[in-house]
Amino acid sequence: MTTIGFDADDTLWHNERFFRMTQDRFADLLRDYCEADHLMERLLEAEKRNISHYGFGIKGFVLSMIETALDVTGDRVPGPVIRALVDAGQEMLQHPIELLPHAQEAVEAIADTHRVLLITKGDLLDQERKLAQSGLGELFDGVEIVSAKTQPVYEEIFARHGDGAHWGMMIGNSMKSDVVPMVQAGGWGVHVPHGLEWEIERADPPHDAPRFVQLQDLGGLRAQIDRIEQSGD
Structure with a gap:
């Protein structure tokens, strides 16, 4: 990976x-x-x-x-x-940014060993504002603000920034946007539920997909990546 x-x-x-x-x-x-x-x-x-x-x-x-x-x-x-x-x-549009638990530590730990991307939907100016206020901006090797998250979008992004979706992982709270299309693209999809879910972002988990992972929070991400890489998958 x-x-x-x-x-x-x-x-x-x-x-x-x-x-x-x-x-x-x-x-x-x-x-x-x-x-x-x-x-x-x-x-x-x-x-x-x-x-x-x-x-x-x-x-x-x-x-x-x-x-x-x-x-x-x-x-x-x-x-x-x-x-x-x-x-x-x-x-x-003026709400201050409040990081979720383990967010900064998770990104920092992975940025030392992998290429790290931020891939998000939404209004360009608002997402840029939130990234700047988060204090995480310098940790990312690339930032993609897209209109939709689909299998072709992930295939293109991971090919351009990395070695293709097969050698990539996408982490997010949305089953529909972050997990399912990444798994369909051949990569790892890691679901980290937030607790509040927008109706439009709901989708059935791809339980039968070997590259689907669910974590309670970002605190377990580094260990999960290590397990995957040690298995050679």
């Missing part, structure tokens, strides 16, 4: 909890127009529709909230509610 990729949001630092906090505020703002459960269903539908237009990230999330607010109010949503949603998005 020569090249190892890390996801960013909810793998190295907290992210989803800020979306959940904003969703709670969204439900409170629209409580006179729609029940919270139904509102979240409508928001999720809007997010699914809009990913192909806006991509992943806070800006698309805010636009989906505004669209949902217009839909559930019959285009009568008050201006102050729209303003509050815009303000909430700006607050999300």
Whole structure:
């Protein structure tokens, strides 16, 4: 194994909890127009529709909230509610970065022996901001901010930065984006669950795949890599 990729949001630092906090505020703002459960269903539908237009990230999330607010109010949503949603998005873009347990130690330990990549989805400016604030930027040999994480994307990235996906590993909290497509590309997919999972990122674990690994947290990553390399697989 020569090249190892890390996801960013909810793998190295907290992210989803800020979306959940904003969703709670969204439900409170629209409580006179729609029940919270139904509102979240409508928001999720809007997010699914809009990913192909806006991509992943806070800006698309805010636009989906505004669209949902217009839909559930019959285009009568008050201006102050729209303003509050815009303000909430700006607050999300300013949240300080908080690393997850073992994140820095895990990247540092692997950077001494392997080529290390950051491979993440989302808004370019926001992801660059978070990486800069994380203090981890100098540890990565390459940074890829992509619109989607698919088998061809991993094949191309690991070929360009390393020796191909077969000699690579991808680590992340999303089964759908970080693990399954990397395993399909012939590499190792390591799932490190975060606890908060976005509905859109759910997928069945590839339990029958020999190169699928699940860890409780990043603290066990270095030992897992050593076991794999000692086995010669």
